[in-house]
Amino acid sequence: MDCNNTLANLSKQLKSSNDAVIIELQDGFSFKHQGIYNFERFISFFDWTITDKRVLIDMTHCYGANYQALSLIVLYAWKLKSQRCTVTFKESEATQGASEMFRSLGGRGTFTVMMHEHLNFKGSNYKPLFALRNNTDFKKIIESAESYTDDFNVEFTKTLRYVLSELLYNTREHGQSHYQYGKKTCTLPSLCQFSWYKNKSEVSFIIADNGIGIKAHLEQAYPGQENHAEAILKAMKPKVSGTFGTNDPYRDKNNAGIGLFLSTNIIRRLNAEMHIISGDAVVHISPRDITSKKLNSFWPGTFVLVTIKVDKGAAEHSLEEMLRGFREEALLEQNKADTNEQKEQLYVNISNYFGFFAEDKEAAISFKEDKIFPALDSGKKILLDFKGIESSPHSFLSALLASPIKSTGMRAYKIFKIVNATPDIRETVDFIMDENTE
Ligand SMILES: Nc1ncnc2c1ncn2[C@@H]1O[C@H](COP(=O)(O)OP(=O)(O)O)[C@@H](O)[C@H]1O
Ligand SMILES: [Mg+2]
Incomplete structure (x- = not known):
């Protein structure tokens, strides 16, 4: 330490x-x-x-x-x-x-x-800081960013504005948080700050919130995310969205689930980098690669830090062209994705089926016969989500899993996936795995 x-x-x-x-x-x-x-x-x-x-x-x-x-x-x-x-x-x-x-x-x-x-920060024009709560704030931020980028070429300004607004939409749509003040429920604003580092020819901006974070939000539509890092990476994929088609006035209908996909791809095309921090994970996006890391501490909510080199000599990337290219890629990737994962997997939320004290052995046995074996027969993977389960006895887990694991042999390690398990439960499941794959 x-x-x-x-x-x-x-x-x-x-x-x-x-x-x-x-x-x-x-x-x-x-x-x-x-x-x-x-x-x-x-x-x-x-x-x-x-x-x-x-x-x-x-x-x-x-x-x-x-x-x-x-x-x-x-x-x-x-x-x-x-x-x-x-x-x-x-x-x-x-x-x-x-x-x-x-x-x-x-x-x-x-x-x-x-x-x-209706009030916002009154700092120096060179270090704009904004609370983001409503449309007026949103407009102010975009206007300020534009006045700021007067010096830059048009395409660059448009691109910057595009990425900025996608991230602002996200924090407004998915990152809101509320608190009680007396009897009133108030909204904790999101935050946006940008700086233009002339000596480094660099623009940096941050968009931050104390909302529920990407993992919890995404799990509304894709339950059982393994951890925060996986959830962030998943959110970056095309057509992946935590909202179930809610009717949101800010949403460009053609753009659902594609905001992070496009923004991160733009970042990679420019001389830029992005860090997405949510929960205990940081994902780093750069032209070279995308990496993720688990942290020992956590951020309750999400923040995104973007740093872009303003290379005045560089050829202009046309935003329209870039977006067209990425959208085509998105479609291809989407078609591929449609045919796998979700459809090829049985998702089992243990607490939904067995309550928070998962110990009913009889229930485990019938569930195994009715659901797990048929799923295995049709070639599906099994995702077991132990969210909210404090403990679960060996006999229950064994009744649920031992014979299915045995039937798949060594492939069990690929087929069965455990998420949100306490160390105790994980250890027990690992033990059952070992015992039945020899
Ligand atoms: N600030 C945020 N807080 C919580 N979840 C977020 C945040 N930003 C993005 N997400 C998650 O990532 C998903 C994908 O974002 P995006 O690609 O922009 O698609 P969309 O906004 O259309 O859903 C969101 O649906 C949401 O689940
Ligand atoms: Mg979005």
Whole structure:
């Protein structure tokens, strides 16, 4: 474990009395550490468990920071406030460092903006920060992005706007979160911030929310996602959407389920990269490859960080042409996908069939005969989802799985897939697997 981290935690504890917590922004508050992206380190900063406390966020010891990273402090403060904390910021008067950057963002308006739906941040024009709650906010963000990109070529501006709006739609449509304020149900806004780093010829923007996250959202339509990383990767596929054709006024009907597919492909075509963080996973999209990683800490909701090199000399990519190409690809991929996975798999939500205490052996036996064997006979895979199940006895699991596993032999490891199992359950199932595949 990082020894600085331990020290910081210790001093946090020492300084906090019963109902007060001091959170110190570490110097170099950024997604990068020593020049390399390190979301593990960044996300571990956030403690989401604090409720009903006085919280002081101390920025005075943070001399260098990143604007997109710092803007997440606003979202964090909102989240704490929604957990009935009283949050104050401690700033230094210094004309550099996190305190000054926070002021440039308009961070002093954090709670005014939270409480007034018609107000937004009043920071510097060069460091635009926005709360996103309604159409007016949406328009403001797009307008600001456009005035910002005056210098860039037309196609680049259009492309940027396209990706930005897909991500804004997503956070509005899928990333909303609510909290109780007295008797009222209020919406916790999403957040958007962008910066134009002239010296690096780079544009960066972040879109962040504290919603239910991609995995939970996607599971409305595709239950039993194995983990957050898989869910993000799945959401990036064409025609994959967590909404079941809800009638949403913001949805371009032809575009359902294809927003992330198109945006991530555009990113890969440009000299750009994207990080999608949701739950405990980060997916990195770059022209070279797409990689995913599980983190030890988590972000409750989703944020997307985009960084694009503005290469003025480069040939213009026409947005229309790019989109046409990607749509054709999407169709091809879609046709392939249609014929496999969903249709070739039996999805078994254990708690639906057997309740939260999955222990009825008789029920397991009839389920096996009625569902599992017929599915295996028709060549299907079996996806067992143990979501919500605390424990399940060996005899139940064995009654359900032993003979089906035996009947498939070594192929069992490919055919049977277990998700959302507690370590206990997983161990038992692994044991039954081993026993029956020898
Ligand atoms: N900010 C977000 N919060 C929660 N889920 C999200 C978010 N962004 C994307 N998703 C998930 O990813 C899916 C795919 O997104 P997208 O490709 O844009 O398609 P669409 O928005 O049309 O559903 C969404 O349907 C949703 O399940
Ligand atoms: Mg979308």
